[in-house]
Amino acid sequence: MDWSQVDVTIPRGSLRAAPVPGVHMAGFRYRGSGPVDISMVAHPAVTLLFDLGDQSWTARDDAGRHTPGSVAIGLLPGNVSLTGSGAGECLQVRLSPVLATEILDTAGLTGTFTGLEDVLGPQARRLGSDLRRAGSWEERFALTYDFLGGRLDPGRRVDREVAHAWQQTSRRHGGADIRSLAAETGWSRQRLWSRFRTQVGLSPKQAARLVRFDRAARLLATGIPPAAAAAAAGYADQPHLNRDVRSLVGTTPRGVAAAPWLGIDHAAWPSLMPRDRPR
Structure with missing residues (x-):
């Protein structure tokens, strides 16, 4: 994979202060035509990957598990890689473990990964469609912040x-x-x-x-x-x-x-x- 062909965009201006504390986001666009094979590095956050390209990318691990399209990657997932066959875009969202507990259904997510609908429900598909139709990364960031903020559940508040x-x-x-x-x-x-x-x-x-x-x-x-x-x-x-x-x-x-x-x-x-x- 030619990393010189990867464009990175992050929230700026009014979005830089993160309307939902504990959320970090970045948009990635791969302009190349070669295969995608990205080894994900362990990070102290729950990761949401929204696959926004025309060609679906797949998350897979050493045990042979694989999930195509948008995925949620839990804490300590082991050796996970993102693979694909060409150009594409994805939005990566990192949630602090505390915030993830209050927003997601994370039961059983530690140590593994799963499709986004498993942690966000059927609304994940609608959000994915809205993100694909959005005219800019800034609009995508704003849509995601609004969506995540709307899922904050006082009933799941961490001590x-x-x-x-x-x-x-x-x-x-x-x-x-x-x-x-x-x-x-x-x-x-x-x-x-x-x-x-x-x-x-x-x-x-x-x-x-x-x-x-x-x-x-x-x-x-x-x-x-x-x-x-x-x-x-x-x-x-x-x-x-x-x-x-x-x-x-x-x-x-x-x-x-x-x-x-x-x-x-x-x-x-x-x-x-x-x-x-x-x-």
């Missing part, structure tokens, strides 16, 4: 303590331990662990691992050597990073650094890229 634990895990790049988080919320460790796992889909330890890996992956993508990236991301040492990378994405830190999908993240997700580079 304030769980939301705080996730927020601090993310802000501290996975460096917040369950003991300190429990003390901050006033809950016992056992209660926080149980409620967090039920509502987020991961244990606090798994969430911290995923957030830590994500920071390391982004540092690697900016050219930081593996040893420095491991130290800056909070790993005990480079072998610790090596084990996590192998377990999460089946490659090496240098393989992550060369991942084409991460190579355009500076354009697609500028607000998520590391602002502080280790010396």
Whole structure:
């Protein structure tokens, strides 16, 4: 796949502030004629992919599971790739796990992927049609924000303590331990662990691992050597990073650094890229 043939568009102007907090979006247009084969890199968010091209792309994993068209990819899905036969467009939406719980039917989504209708209901097909007819990416972003905001369900509100634990895990790049988080919320460790796992889909330890890996992956993508990236991301040492990378994405830190999908993240997700580079 020729990545010089990929155009990236992100929300700007009035949409930049994200009308629905916890949502990040980017539009991708592949102008090439060659095959599409994109390895998705693990990220601490639930990912929605709206396939908007004329030729359907397919999400597949090493176990042989595959879903054509628009898909939702859960937390820790394993080795998932997006394949296709030529030019196309897609809208990628990333939802924080807390927001995903309040918007989607995410039951059973952790560790796998599924069609968008399974997490958004039959309205997903109508939204997909509206996105295809939209005259610009800005219109597509606005339609998606409106749709997601309209699905916020007070009845599925995540506990304030769980939301705080996730927020601090993310802000501290996975460096917040369950003991300190429990003390901050006033809950016992056992209660926080149980409620967090039920509502987020991961244990606090798994969430911290995923957030830590994500920071390391982004540092690697900016050219930081593996040893420095491991130290800056909070790993005990480079072998610790090596084990996590192998377990999460089946490659090496240098393989992550060369991942084409991460190579355009500076354009697609500028607000998520590391602002502080280790010396």
